[in-house]
Amino acid sequence: MTTQDYVLRAEDLELLIQAIRVRGHQVMGPTVKNGAITYGEIQGSVDLPQGWSDQQEKGYYRLASNHSQAYFAYAVGAGSWKQFLQLPRRQVWEARKTDGGLNFVEVVDVAPRVAFLGVRSCELHAMEIQDRVFSGAQFQNESYAERRGNAFVVAVNCTTPAATCFCTAMKTGPKVSSPADLTMTEVIGSDEHYFLIKSGSQQGSEILGELPLTSATERERKAEEGALHDAVQQMENGPRQFDNSDVKDLLYRNYESPLWDQVADRCLSCANCTMACPTCFCSTVEDTTDLSGDNAERWERWDSCFTGEFSYITGGSVRPDTKSRYRQWMTHKLATWHDQFGSSGCVGCGRCITWCPVGIDFTEEIHKMREMEQS
Structure with a gap:
């Protein structure tokens, strides 16, 4: 070598x-x-x-x-x-x-x-x-x-x-x-x-x-x-540059920020961002049985924290609305991922921005969050 x-x-x-x-x-x-x-x-x-x-x-x-x-x-x-x-x-x-x-x-x-x-x-x-x-x-x-x-x-x-x-x-x-x-x-x-x-x-x-x-x-x-x-x-020199050094603490401080409601008004919970993301790893399992009942299969497939069924437990979904799902995705990606895996869950590829049908850009949301704190 x-x-x-x-x-x-x-x-x-x-x-x-x-x-x-x-x-x-x-x-x-x-x-x-x-x-x-x-x-x-x-x-x-x-x-x-x-x-x-x-x-x-x-x-x-x-x-x-x-x-x-x-x-x-x-x-x-x-x-x-x-x-x-x-x-x-x-x-x-x-x-x-x-x-x-x-x-x-x-x-x-x-x-x-x-x-x-x-x-x-x-x-x-x-x-x-x-x-x-x-x-x-x-x-x-x-x-x-x-x-x-x-x-x-x-x-x-x-x-x-x-x-x-x-x-x-x-x-x-x-x-x-x-x-x-x-x-x-x-x-x-x-x-x-x-x-x-x-x-x-x-x-x-x-x-x-x-x-x-x-x-x-x-x-x-x-x-x-x-x-x-x-x-x-x-x-x-581009618009998506931001200070990543304190984003984890920024998100923890703003868990109840009104910004999440503003994003939720636009977000479709379509899961495009998580499907395009190179690090999102959520999955689920599906069990199927044929009409005779003699044969069954279990399949693993990609899932997303944006789907209602993903956080469903007895009594209902833990994250029942778009606000809670977007907040979960962004705070996990940029904050709790550090606690869980020792690094950020984002690599800056920009796919989540490109493939969002309503153009949500979380680098913009970070800038807005900082501005709300300072106002």
Whole structure:
């Protein structure tokens, strides 16, 4: 394993993808589908969103041509990588009636060998957060743990943040700081197009050994630094920058703030924010029986703290209205998550802002909360 920077020519990106695939990995990466950049299986570089960027704002997403040959000139995909780790729906067990009674059979989840290509720094931090939830010492989700263990990660430094991004406020990007098998930065100019690439694992080093690489020069490293610096400046000078150092205490102090009623007047409790979020992990189980009563199945699927049934116990729902559900989501994400898992539950990817149909932006809500305290 080496942390030395190398240069991979853009035309040789295909060789990297095929070197990963030949090792038995199913490569998942960004691709254009249904008018958005989403994550799905790719066969080669031709499947990547070359020449495409994304425009994101409150309740707004559009694809746009960037008039270049860049492969990774977007912020984050519409969905997140958690769909391949914490499956949206999976069968847990099945039961069949026999002459001797009921026969229960556990459904074993076979995890494929996958490679994630194009993982941003914020998304790597999201995976680490979910690792603490699903692979902690006390409780483990075996399906998640096996899938995570089989994943080969190719991270790509983000140089084109969206208007909704605020990873700098959350200290999660845009430069990759978490472990990855390979880390790349795309650099494109008027007459050059290449990737700075380095390995972070033995398997990553082996793949690099099969590629036509050259050692990175000081000029090429400075080009990378400049692109990342511009990305940082874009976010720090943007409207979604905020002081994250005391948000936990801010939310605890304002648990009964009138701000929650104002948000509730707009929120639809649609759960879009939690479905798009790369760290939200709530799930439920469903039991089904066929008409004969001889066969039954249990399935685990994603759920959300915004649904009425999620907090239902004997006598009713613990959080019966939109106000209590939005407050639960935001305070858990930014405050109680610290007490529960030792970090914030937000990585600043901005998906909850983009995919909210009424354009609720919790960075704005934080600013409003501070203003209410000071008035």
